[in-house]
Every structure is written in C-alpha cells, then in structure tokens.
Amino acid sequence: MQRQHSINARELIADIRLGVTDFQLIQKYSVSPRGLEALLRHLVDMGLITETELEEREQFTDSLIIRGFLASRRGTIVLD
Numbered sequence: 001m002q003r004q005h006s007i008n009a010r011e012l013i014a015d016i017r018l019g020v021t022d023f024q025l026i027q028k029y030s031v032s033p034r035g036l037e038a039l040l041r042h043l044v045d046m047g048l049i050t051e052t053e054l055e056e057r058e059q060f061t062d063s064l065i066i067r068g069f070l071a072s073r074r075g076t077i078v079l080d
Contacts, residue, residue: 007039009043009048012025012029012043015028016049016057017053022057040057
C-alpha cells in the first residue's frame with residue numbers, strides 16, 4: 001500500500017517562487033520525480049501557480065539536464 005502524506009501548498013509554492021530546485025523539492029517533500037511533476041501540474045490546475053511559471057521551471061530543468069549530460073560526455077563536472 002502506498003504511503004500518503006500531506007504537503008503544505010503555500011510552503012511548496014513559496015519554495016517554487018524562491019527558486020528551490022526540483023532535486024531539493026523532491027528531498028524536502030519526500031516525493032518521487034514523477035510525484036513532483038504531478039504536484040506541480042495539480043497546482044497549475046488549481047490556479048495556484050501559472051502555466052508560465054511551470055513552463056519556466058521545465059525550461060530551467062531541461063537546460064540543467066542538457067548541461068549535465070554534455071559535461072558528462074566531456075568528462076567534466078558541473079558544480080553550479
């Protein structure tokens with residue numbers, strides 16, 4: 001059986017707007033990457049964050065993933 005816990009939406013939204021990374025949100029709220037994606041989509045559906053905020057977040061995450069992949073291909077480490 002899947003364990004459920006409550007997440008304070010106001011705190012999550014504040015973290016999102018402060019620029020907390022997906023990795024940090026996953027750790028703080030004890031959710032999977034897929035669970036975080038569902039939470040963010042739910043916040044948009046409820047009108048608590050905008051579609052633009054979600055898209056900007058996805059673009060930021062995508063660019064970090066691409067940079068990390070390219071760095072790993074070059075054998076370098078990305079520290080930021």
